[in-house]
Amino acid sequence: MINSFLFWVVAVITVLPSLALLFARKAVHVAMAVVLVMIGLAVSYIMLAAPFLGVVQIVVYTGAVMMLFVFVLMLIGVSGKESLRESIVGQKWLGLLVAIGTGAFLTGVISRVTLNVQEPTEGDPTQIAGALFGRLVVVMETLGFVLIVAAVGALVLTHMPRLTPKHTQKEIAEDRIRVGANPVNKPMPGVYARHNALDVPALDPQGNPIAESASRVLKQRHQLDDEGRYTAGLEIEEGDDK
Amino acid sequence: MLDLTWLLIAVPLASFLVLLLAGKRANAWGHWVGVAASSAAFVMALIAFIQMLGLGSGERSHAVHLFSWISTGELTVDAGLLVDPLSMTFVLLITFVGTLIHIYAVGYMEHDPDRRRFFAYLNLFIAAMLLLVLADSYLLLFVGWEGVGLASYLLIGFWNYRNDYATAANKAFFVNRIGDMGLIIAMGLMFAAFGGVDFATVFSGASSVSTAQLTAIGLTLLLAACGKSAQFPLQSWLGDAMAGPTPVSALIHAATMVTAGVYLIVRSAPVFEGAPNAQLVVAIVGAVTLLFGAIVGMAKDDIKKALAASTMSQIGYMMLAAGLGPIGYAFAIFHLVTHGFFKAGMFLGAGSVMHGMKDQVDMRRFGALRTAMVVTWVTFGFGWLAILGIPPFSGFFSKDKIIEAAFVGDGWQPWVFGLAALIGAGLTAFYMSRLFFMTFHGKARWTDDQHPHESPAIMTVPMIVLAVGSAFLGLILATGDRFVTWLEPVTGHAEHGEPVVSVPVITITTLVLVLVGAGYAWFKYGRADVPLTAPAATLATIAARNDLFQDSVNRAVFERPGTHLTRTLVYADAAIVDGAVNGIGGGSAKTGEALRRLQSGKVRSYALLMLAGMLVVAFFAVMGGK
Amino acid sequence: MNPIGFVYLAAVLFAIGSAAVLLRRNAIIAFMGVELMLNAANLAFVGFSRIHGTVDGQVMAFFVMVVAAAEVVVGLAIIVAIFRARQSISLDDPSELKG
Numbered sequence: 001m002i003n004s005f006l007f008w009v010v011a012v013i014t015v016l017p018s019l020a021l022l023f024a025r026k027a028v029h030v031a032m033a034v035v036l037v038m039i040g041l042a043v044s045y046i047m048l049a050a051p052f053l054g055v056v057q058i059v060v061y062t063g064a065v066m067m068l069f070v071f072v073l074m075l076i077g078v079s080g081k082e083s084l085r086e087s088i089v090g091q092k093w094l095g096l097l098v099a100i101g102t103g104a105f106l107t108g109v110i111s112r113v114t115l116n117v118q119e120p121t122e123g124d125p126t127q128i129a130g131a132l133f134g135r136l137v138v139v140m141e142t143l144g145f146v147l148i149v150a151a152v153g154a155l156v157l158t159h160m161p162r163l164t165p166k167h168t169q170k171e172i173a174e175d176r177i178r179v180g181a182n183p184v185n186k187p188m189p190g191v192y193a194r195h196n197a198l199d200v201p202a203l204d205p206q207g208n209p210i211a212e213s214a215s216r217v218l219k220q221r222h223q224l225d226d227e228g229r230y231t232a233g234l235e236i237e238e239g240d241d242k
Numbered sequence: 243m244l245d246l247t248w249l250l251i252a253v254p255l256a257s258f259l260v261l262l263l264a265g266k267r268a269n270a271w272g273h274w275v276g277v278a279a280s281s282a283a284f285v286m287a288l289i290a291f292i293q294m295l296g297l298g299s300g301e302r303s304h305a306v307h308l309f310s311w312i313s314t315g316e317l318t319v320d321a322g323l324l325v326d327p328l329s330m331t332f333v334l335l336i337t338f339v340g341t342l343i344h345i346y347a348v349g350y351m352e353h354d355p356d357r358r359r360f361f362a363y364l365n366l367f368i369a370a371m372l373l374l375v376l377a378d379s380y381l382l383l384f385v386g387w388e389g390v391g392l393a394s395y396l397l398i399g400f401w402n403y404r405n406d407y408a409t410a411a412n413k414a415f416f417v418n419r420i421g422d423m424g425l426i427i428a429m430g431l432m433f434a435a436f437g438g439v440d441f442a443t444v445f446s447g448a449s450s451v452s453t454a455q456l457t458a459i460g461l462t463l464l465l466a467a468c469g470k471s472a473q474f475p476l477q478s479w480l481g482d483a484m485a486g487p488t489p490v491s492a493l494i495h496a497a498t499m500v501t502a503g504v505y506l507i508v509r510s511a512p513v514f515e516g517a518p519n520a521q522l523v524v525a526i527v528g529a530v531t532l533l534f535g536a537i538v539g540m541a542k543d544d545i546k547k548a549l550a551a552s553t554m555s556q557i558g559y560m561m562l563a564a565g566l567g568p569i570g571y572a573f574a575i576f577h578l579v580t581h582g583f584f585k586a587g588m589f590l591g592a593g594s595v596m597h598g599m600k601d602q603v604d605m606r607r608f609g610a611l612r613t614a615m616v617v618t619w620v621t622f623g624f625g626w627l628a629i630l631g632i633p634p635f636s637g638f639f640s641k642d643k644i645i646e647a648a649f650v651g652d653g654w655q656p657w658v659f660g661l662a663a664l665i666g667a668g669l670t671a672f673y674m675s676r677l678f679f680m681t682f683h684g685k686a687r688w689t690d691d692q693h694p695h696e697s698p699a700i701m702t703v704p705m706i707v708l709a710v711g712s713a714f715l716g717l718i719l720a721t722g723d724r725f726v727t728w729l730e731p732v733t734g735h736a737e738h739g740e741p742v743v744s745v746p747v748i749t750i751t752t753l754v755l756v757l758v759g760a761g762y763a764w765f766k767y768g769r770a771d772v773p774l775t776a777p778a779a780t781l782a783t784i785a786a787r788n789d790l791f792q793d794s795v796n797r798a799v800f801e802r803p804g805t806h807l808t809r810t811l812v813y814a815d816a817a818i819v820d821g822a823v824n825g826i827g828g829g830s831a832k833t834g835e836a837l838r839r840l841q842s843g844k845v846r847s848y849a850l851l852m853l854a855g856m857l858v859v860a861f862f863a864v865m866g867g868k
Numbered sequence: 869m870n871p872i873g874f875v876y877l878a879a880v881l882f883a884i885g886s887a888a889v890l891l892r893r894n895a896i897i898a899f900m901g902v903e904l905m906l907n908a909a910n911l912a913f914v915g916f917s918r919i920h921g922t923v924d925g926q927v928m929a930f931f932v933m934v935v936a937a938a939e940v941v942v943g944l945a946i947i948v949a950i951f952r953a954r955q956s957i958s959l960d961d962p963s964e965l966k967g
Binding site for chain 3: 002003004007011014015018019021022027030031034037038041044045047048049050052053056057060061064065068069072073075076077086087088091092095096098099100102103106107110113115116117118119120121123127128131132136139143146147149150151153154157158
Binding site for chain 2: 088091094095098099101102105109
C-alpha cells in the first residue's frame with residue numbers, strides 16, 4: 001500500500017516548486033523548479049505501481065524535455081528578468097480566479113467519486129510492452145510517425161533561412177570562363193549612337209554597327225532593323241587621334 | 243343600335259387617342275375630327291332614342307353586357323351598360339349640348355395654338371361622361387366619374403402656363419377627390435351589405451338591409467355628389483374652375499359634369515328610399531347650397547364667376563328636389579335638362595361677349611352691348627328669361643314644379659324647404675338680372691381700346707340653337723306630363739301630395755318675387771349708373787364678394803389641421819419608425835464596437851477566455867448530468 | 869492510503885499550471901506551465917490506473933508523454949523562430965490580431 005507519510009512528502013516536493021512557476025523572476029529558476037516537480041512526479045509514479053513510467057518520466061521529461069527548455073533559454077537570453085507586474089487589466093485576478101476555480105471544480109468532481117481500490121498490477125515493462133505491441137500497436141506506430149514529423153518540423157523551423165549554398169559572383173565568373181563564353185556583357189549603344197532601341201545595333205568607335213549588340217531573340221525572328229542604315233558617317237582624317 | 247351603345251363611348255375615346263397621338267401634324271384638321279366624333283355620338287344616341295321610343299314603357303330598360311371584368315370569388319363585377327330612360331335622357335343632353343359646344347369651340351379657340359389638344363380633352367370628357375351615365379354598376383360609373391374628373395382637371399388648367407389657372411385645376415381635383423373618397427367608401431359599404439356593386443344587386447337588396455347601413459351608404463354617396471356637383475361643403479372649386487376656356491365652363495361646369503352628382507342621387511333612389519334621414523340631408527344640402535350660390539352670385543363682378551355661382555345654386559335646386567323623394571326625382575332631372583340648355587347658352591353668350599371685348603370679364607367694364615352684339619343679346623336674353631322662370635320659357639316649368647314639390651310634406655320640412663326655394667327664386671332673379679343689365683344695358687363703360695363686335699356664325703349658331711331650346715324645351719316636355727311619364731320606369735310613380743300652400747298661391751308668389759327681383763336690378767343696374775370699381779359695402783356684401791369666406795374656412799378647418807396632422811405623421815414616421823430601424827442598426831454597430839474590445843490581440847487574454855469558457859462548459863456538463 | 873489522493877494532487881498541479889499559463893508573460897515559462905498541466909493529467913491517469921488495477925492508464929500516460937515530448941520540440945522551435953524575428957519572447961508583444 002501507499003505510505004501516507006511518503007505521500008505527503010512527495011506532495012510537498014511536487015507542489016512547492018510548482019509555485020515557483022508563478023512567483024520566480026528568472027526563467028532558469030523556474031526551469032530548475034520544474035525539474036524538481038518532474039522528479040517528484042516520477043516518485044509518485046513509482047509509488048503508484050508504475051515503475052516503468054516513473055523511469056521514463058525521469059529519462060524523457062527531466063532528462064530530455066527540461067534540458068531542451070534550458071538550452072532554449074540559453075539561446076533566448078538567460079539573464080532576462082521579467083517584471084511580475086501585470087500589463088493586461090484584470091488579467092491577474094481573473095486568471096487567479098479561473099485557476100482556483102478550475103482546481104476547486106476538479107477537486108469537487110473528484111470528491112464525489114467513490115471508487116473501489118483494486119489490487120495493483122505492477123506496471124513493469126513486460127506489462128506495458130504487452131499492451132503497447134499488442135492491442136495498441138497502431139497507436140504506437142502513429143506516435144513514431146508523430147515524433148519524426150516533430151523532429152523534421154523543428155529542423156525546418158529553425159533552419160529555414162538557407163537551404164542551398166549561395167551562388168556567389170566568383171562562382172558565376174568561373175562557370176563562364178570554363179565554358180568559354182564571353183566574359184563581359186554585350187556592348188551598349190555608346191557615344192556615336194543615334195538610337196537605343198533593342199533592334200538597333202550599337203556602334204563601335206569607328207561608327208560601324210556591332211552585330212552581337214542587338215537582341216538575339218529579334219534576330220531569330222528576323223525583326224532586326226537593317227544594320228547598314230545606322231552607320232555613323234564619321235570623317236576620320238589622316239592623323240586624327242580620335 | 244341599342245346593343246351597340248358601347249360605340250357611344252368608344253368613338254369619342256378613339257378620337258381622343260387619335261388627336262393626342264397624331265401630334266402637331268393634325269393641327270389643321272384635328273378640331274373637325276373632334277366635332278365629327280361628338281356628332282357621331284349624337285347621331286347614334288338619337289337612333290337609340292328613337293328605337294327606345296318604339297318600345298313599350300315597361301321594356302325600355304336595356305342591359306348591354308360588355309365583358310366580364312372582375313371575378314375574384316367574393317366580388318364579381320361585369321362591365322356592362324344600362325340603357326334606360328334616365329340614362330338616355332342624359333346621353334341625349336350630353337351629346338347634343340356637347341356637339342353644339344364643340345362647334346362653338348372651333349370658332350372660340352381659333353387663335354389658340356393648342357386647339358387640337360383642347361378637342362382631344364373635350365372628346366375624352368364626352369366619352370367619360372357617357373360611360374358614367376351608361377354604366378350598370380357603381381364601379382364602372384366610378385371609372386367614368388374619375389374620367390370626367392381628369393378631363394375637368396386637364397381642361398381647367400388648359401392654359402397651364404399661368405400659375406393661377408394651374409392652381410385652380412389642382413383645387414378642383416383635390417376637392418373632387420374628397421367626393422371620390424365618399425364614392426369609394428360607399429362602394430365598400432355596398433359590397434359589405436349587398437355582396438356586389440352593380441345596380442341590380444344593390445337595388446334588389448336595398449329593401450332587406452338595415453336602415454343604418456342604407457343611411458351610411460346614402461350619406462357617402464351624397465358626399466361624392468357634393469364633390470362633383472359643387473354642393474356645400476365641397477363647393478369651393480367651382481368659382482376657380484372658371485379659369486378654363488369658356489366652352490369648358492359651358493360644357494363641364496354648367497351642363498353636364500356638375501350634374502353627375504344629381505344623376506348619382508337619382509339613380510340610387512332605392513337606397514335613399516330606405517334611408518329617410520339620408521334623404522333629408524340631401525334636401526338640406528340642396529337648400530343650403532341654393533341660398534349660398536344665390537348670395538355669392540349677387541356680389542360677383544366677374545361674369546363667369548357670377549354664372550358659376552348661379553350654376554351652384556341651380557344644382558342646389560336639383561339636389562333639393564332629389565332629396566324630396568319620388569315626387570322630386572323627375573323634376574330634378576327636368577330642371578337638369580332645361581338648365582343644361584339655358585346655362586350652356588348663357589355661358590356661350592358670355593364667351594361671345596368676352597370674345598368681342600378682348601377677353602374682358604369684369605362686368606363693370608361692359609354695358610350697352612345690346613347694340614354691338616345683337617344675336618348674343620337675344621340668345622342671352624332667352625336664357626335669362628328661362629332661368630328667371632318667366633312663362634312660357636323652360637325654366638318656369640321646371641323650377642316652379644320644384645318649388646311646389648318643396649312645399650309638400652308634414653311638419654317643418656315643407657315650410658323650410660319651400661321658403662328657401664322661394665327666396666332663392668327671388669334672389670336668382672335679382673342677380674341674373676343684375677348680370678344681364680350690367681352687361682347689355684345701361685351706358686357703355688368700355689375701356690378705350692374696346693371695339694365690341696358680334697361673333698362669327700360658327701359661334702352664334704350654337705347659341706341660337708340653345709336659345710331655342712331654352713325657350714321651348716320646357717313647354718314641350720311638360721305638356722301632358724310626358725317627361726315625368728318617360729322617366730317613371732326608373733324613378734317610380736310618385737303620389738302627388740298636396741303642398742301646404744296651394745299651387746296657385748305658390749306660382750303667383752314666385753312670379754311676384756321674380757319680378758320684384760328683376761325690377762330692383764333694373765333700377766340699380768339698368769337705369770342708374772354702375773360705378774367702375776366695386777363700391778364700399780356692408781359686411782354681407784363683402785362676405786358675398788369673398789365667396790362667403792369659403793376658402794378661409796376650408797383653410798382653417800381642414801387644411802391647417804390636415805397639414806399639422808401630416809407633419810406629425812411624417813415626424814412620427816421619421817422619429818419612431820425610422821428611429822427604430824436606425825436604432826437597431828446603430829445598436830448593432832455599438833454592440834459590435836463593445837464586443838470589439840474583446841479582441842485585444844493579446845494571447846493571454848484569449849487564453850483566459852478559453853479557460854474560463856471551458857470551465858463553464860465543464861461545470862454545466864457535470865451539473866447537467868446530475 | 870487511498871490512491872485517490874494522487875488525483876487530488878494532480879488537480880492542484882493542473883490548477884497551478886493553468887495559472888502559470890495565464891499569468892506569466894515569458895513564453896517559455898508559460899510553456900512550462902503547459903507541460904505541468906500535461907504532467908498533472910498523466911498523474912491522474914496513473915492514479916486511476918492504480919485504483920482500477922489495470923495498466924491502461926499507464927499506457928495512456930506513456931502516450932501522453934510521447935506526444936508531449938514532440939509538442940515541446942515543435943513549440944520551442946517556434947519560440948526560437950519568433951525570437952529571431954522579433955527579438956522578444958513576451959507573450960504580450962505579438963498583437964497584430966487586435967480588433
